Each structure stands twice: as C-alpha cells, then as structure tokens.
Amino acid sequence: MKVNIFRTLKDIDKELWNSIIKKNNISKSYDFLLSVEQSLNIENEYWYVMFWKNQELVAHTCIFTHYTKLEEVTDVFISIGLLNKIRKYHKNFLKLKLLGCGTPVATCSNVLTIKEEGFIEEVLSELNMILLDIGKKQKVASIMIRDFIGNHHKIGKQFLHYGYKEIESLPTSFVKIKWDNFEDYINSFKSKTKVKMRRNIKRFHSDELEAKLIEDFSPYVEAMNKLYKNVYKKAENKFEKLNEDFFTQINNNLDNTSKAILVFKGEEIVGIELIVEDEDYLRPLYVGLDYDFNEQYRLYFNMIYLIVKTGIERKKDYVELGQTCYLPKIKAGAYVEKMYMYIRFRNNLVNKLFGNSFYKMFKNFAYESAE
Structure with a gap:
C-alpha cells in the first residue's frame, strides 16, 4: 500500500x-x-x-x-x-x-x-x-x-x-423525520408535552421575533460568532473554541450546503444556528443565544423546534441535534446514540x-x- x-x-x-x-x-x-x-x-x-x-x-x-x-x-x-x-x-x-x-x-x-x-x-x-x-x-x-x-x-x-x-x-442525538409538516410534528406528542411545546412557541411569537433561514450569512458572521461565544462560555463540556473566520469559511466554501437560522428581534439578532445539510440529514453545528431574551422567549427550545421544522420542510430523513443538553432534545422527539x-x-x-x-x-x- x-x-x-x-x-x-x-x-x-x-x-x-x-x-x-x-x-x-x-x-x-x-x-x-x-x-x-x-x-x-x-x-x-x-x-x-x-x-x-x-x-x-x-x-x-x-x-x-x-x-x-x-x-x-x-x-x-x-x-x-x-x-x-x-x-x-x-x-x-x-x-x-x-x-x-x-x-x-x-x-x-x-x-x-x-x-x-x-x-x-x-x-x-x-x-x-x-x-x-x-x-x-x-x-x-x-x-x-x-x-x-x-x-x-x-x-x-x-x-x-x-x-x-x-x-x-x-453521545449525539437525532430526530427521525416522519411528518409531512410542522403541525403534524407537534400533534405527534402526548397531550402534556404538546401543551408545553405550544406554550413555548406562543411565547416565541408573542413579540416582534422573526426567524429566517439565510443562505448567504456573510453579513451576519460577527453577530453569529458573538452569540456562539455566549453559549460556549456557559457550556459545562467545552469542545473546540471557534472564531469568526470559521463562520466565514463555512459560508464561502459550503455555499450550497450551509445555511443559518437567525432569529431577529427588530434589527437585533438574538438567536443563531449554523447548519449544514447532507442529502438525507440536516446537521445543526453550533447554536448561539442572547441570554437576556432566552427565558422570556424560550429561545433554546424554539431553536430546536425551528431546526426540526426546517428538516421537515427540506424533506430530510433525519435532523442530528448533536451533543449536550439532551433533555430538551429528547423532549422534542430526539433519540440518543452512543x-x-x-x-x-x-x-x-x-x-x-x-x-x-x-x-x-x-x-x-x-x-x-x-x-
């Protein structure tokens, strides 16, 4: 060889x-x-x-x-x-x-x-x-x-x-996509869980928050990196520490397969998710949050819902939600794999x-x- x-x-x-x-x-x-x-x-x-x-x-x-x-x-x-x-x-x-x-x-x-x-x-x-x-x-x-x-x-x-x-x-975590639309996804849960999910979603939509799927996120990499660092600092299990250039390079080199979910409050970005997609998988890589608004709008829970919603809309078979923070992911329908x-x-x-x-x-x- x-x-x-x-x-x-x-x-x-x-x-x-x-x-x-x-x-x-x-x-x-x-x-x-x-x-x-x-x-x-x-x-x-x-x-x-x-x-x-x-x-x-x-x-x-x-x-x-x-x-x-x-x-x-x-x-x-x-x-x-x-x-x-x-x-x-x-x-x-x-x-x-x-x-x-x-x-x-x-x-x-x-x-x-x-x-x-x-x-x-x-x-x-x-x-x-x-x-x-x-x-x-x-x-x-x-x-x-x-x-x-x-x-x-x-x-x-x-x-x-x-x-x-x-x-x-x-371990990592996955949601197997088996619904035709987001409403079917919500309705697939037991009554008690469904009520909590709808309550979280209502708080997210109770103000001027707007979620957008952005294909060219180059204008937003500075804000994305800032919010990512907020999560990194709070993380109990720290992995690699990224920089602003990482988001730029992903945007430039994977222009057809990388996207960002950005949550706007007016002109301000309060939540981000960097995602890449394979043929059958949607893979969110990094989340970022403005913790000043996290509890008020249940941002983290709603970021998970948005990722699953995006996976459904893009006809994926799986959404890989990744490592750490397993309980909210499991409650959102994920299973865990070693x-x-x-x-x-x-x-x-x-x-x-x-x-x-x-x-x-x-x-x-x-x-x-x-x-």
Missing part, C-alpha cells in the same frame, strides 16, 4: 478527495475540512493522508494537533484562577498536546474514509504507524482517534489491537505502564434520561 501525506488540503485535488466519500458525510468533504483548516490554523497543525492500492485511491483521513486543557478532561481538582495566572507567562502549562485523527471541530463523526471493507485492516495498520511517527516528531503526549458511531463502531474497535483504549464520548473514541499514550512503554490510570482520569460522561 502506498501512502501520500500532505500538510494542506489545497495541495490535493478536490474531485479526487471527494470521489470516495459516500453520501451523508459532509464532515469528510473537501470543502468542510478546508473551512476548518483555514479558520483554525493558529494552534492546530494538519496532515492529510491518502492511501493507494494498485494506483487506486482507497482511503483518506485528516490528522491534527490540538492542545487540551487538563482541567477540561479530568475530574481532578485544579484551581482555575491559579492556572490562568500561570498561563499568562506559560501559555501551555498543564495543557496536553494531543495528536488527533479526525478534525478539531466536533462533528459527531470520524473523518476516516475507506472505500471498501476489504481495505480496512491494511489501512488501519498503516494509519497507526503514521500516527505514532507524527506523534513522535511532534512530541505529543497521546493520540486520539474520534468519533465512531453506529456501523462505524466496529471499525473503531479494531484500534484496540494497537494498544488504544475505548472511551465512551458524549459515540466512541480511541486513545493511547504515544510511548509504548508508558502506554502499558500507565495507560489504564490515564483513561480513568477522563470524565465518565453521562447524559440526562428522558424520564
């Missing part, structure tokens, strides 16, 4: 990269990954690996470096105030430098594309050696391969043969001696039940 490694996606032919990607995998697409690379390139470095067999492209993936704050991935008590003071002078103090296979943006899917099942074993063997080699050169503490869900879980499990440990990540990632120390000896202790440090994430 022949392998090519590139440091930027711009050195790869777009049609060639996309040629082995099946439908409903927009997070693996050239345009999506290019948007990530172009906007999140200050702390992150990237490698794009292409696997060839008999001069045929049979697989590809993305590798990246990422700094993770220790306090965000463990339950060990650490004084945040003290850490912030130290990091003014030593910015990477108690930060783990990780090598990831995937993307620094949480997409609830892996970006390992393998054309046919018969190539899996050989590709994973080559990929493991590449990860260890890059990890050594980058002096990373550990290697992480994310995120495996559904049928892809059996592929992820094969990394156990190479010394990785399986960790259950935060996701897994695989992680190991780069050094084989350290991995054998301390691997199990290290993995136990990671939070045992749980989600609220629907009950």
Whole structure:
C-alpha cells in the first residue's frame, strides 16, 4: 500500500478527495475540512493522508494537533484562577498536546474514509504507524482517534489491537423525520408535552421575533460568532473554541450546503444556528443565544423546534441535534446514540505502564434520561 501525506488540503485535488466519500458525510468533504483548516490554523497543525492500492485511491483521513486543557478532561481538582495566572507567562502549562485523527471541530463523526471493507485492516495498520511517527516528531503526549458511531463502531474497535483504549464520548442525538409538516410534528406528542411545546412557541411569537433561514450569512458572521461565544462560555463540556473566520469559511466554501437560522428581534439578532445539510440529514453545528431574551422567549427550545421544522420542510430523513443538553432534545422527539473514541499514550512503554490510570482520569460522561 502506498501512502501520500500532505500538510494542506489545497495541495490535493478536490474531485479526487471527494470521489470516495459516500453520501451523508459532509464532515469528510473537501470543502468542510478546508473551512476548518483555514479558520483554525493558529494552534492546530494538519496532515492529510491518502492511501493507494494498485494506483487506486482507497482511503483518506485528516490528522491534527490540538492542545487540551487538563482541567477540561479530568475530574481532578485544579484551581482555575491559579492556572490562568500561570498561563499568562506559560501559555501551555498543564495543557496536553494531543495528536488527533479526525478534525478539531466536533462533528459527531470520524473523518476516516475507506472505500471498501476489504481495505480496512491494511489501512488501519498503516494509519497507526503514521500516527505514532507524527506523534513522535511532534512530541505529543497521546493520540486520539474520534468519533465512531453506529456501523462505524466496529471499525473503531479494531484500534484496540494497537494498544488504544475505548472511551465512551458524549453521545449525539437525532430526530427521525416522519411528518409531512410542522403541525403534524407537534400533534405527534402526548397531550402534556404538546401543551408545553405550544406554550413555548406562543411565547416565541408573542413579540416582534422573526426567524429566517439565510443562505448567504456573510453579513451576519460577527453577530453569529458573538452569540456562539455566549453559549460556549456557559457550556459545562467545552469542545473546540471557534472564531469568526470559521463562520466565514463555512459560508464561502459550503455555499450550497450551509445555511443559518437567525432569529431577529427588530434589527437585533438574538438567536443563531449554523447548519449544514447532507442529502438525507440536516446537521445543526453550533447554536448561539442572547441570554437576556432566552427565558422570556424560550429561545433554546424554539431553536430546536425551528431546526426540526426546517428538516421537515427540506424533506430530510433525519435532523442530528448533536451533543449536550439532551433533555430538551429528547423532549422534542430526539433519540440518543452512543459515540466512541480511541486513545493511547504515544510511548509504548508508558502506554502499558500507565495507560489504564490515564483513561480513568477522563470524565465518565453521562447524559440526562428522558424520564
């Protein structure tokens, strides 16, 4: 098997990269990954690996470096105030430098594309050696391969043969679209839930709020980024921290498949949802809220309703509502599906001696039940 490694996606032919990607995998697409690379390139470095067999492209993936704050991935008590003071002078103090296979943006899917099942074993063997080699050169503490869900879980499990440990990540959530219109969706719930949903919707429509589906949201990226940061600051489980340029790049590179749901109060934007769409899936990526109006208008609940409504209107099979805040999503008809990632120390000896202790440090994430 022949392998090519590139440091930027711009050195790869777009049609060639996309040629082995099946439908409903927009997070693996050239345009999506290019948007990530172009906007999140200050702390992150990237490698794009292409696997060839008999001069045929049979697989590809993305590798990246990422700094993770220790306090965000463990339950060990650490004084945040003290850490912030130290990091003014030593910015990477108690930060783990990780090598990831995937993307620094949480997409609830892996970006390992393998054309046919018969190539899996050989590709994973080559990929493991590449990860260890890059990890050594980058002096990373550990290697992480994310995120495996559904049928892809059996592929992820094969990394156990190479010394990785399986960790259950935060699950994702889906709404299966089975209604012809939004009113049918509301009426599908039990009476008590239906009353609450209509009450939330009434509060949303009780004033001059207006929701719009925007295809070219370039004029609004500053406001979108500001509202996204509001949610990021309040989040208990923080993932990547985006910037304004991410919204710009998504708008520019995925012009036919990216959109934004914007909620206006007069001229002011008080709620946003960045969405991308596959052939059968609508995928909201990031929400943003003005918390001054959240309770008054039940903004978060209504953003979920708007996403489902958009999925119905655009004839999708599923809306993926993603990770965290599970209870409101379940109450809106979502089901939850587990996701897994695989992680190991780069050094084989350290991995054998301390691997199990290290993995136990990671939070045992749980989600609220629907009950």
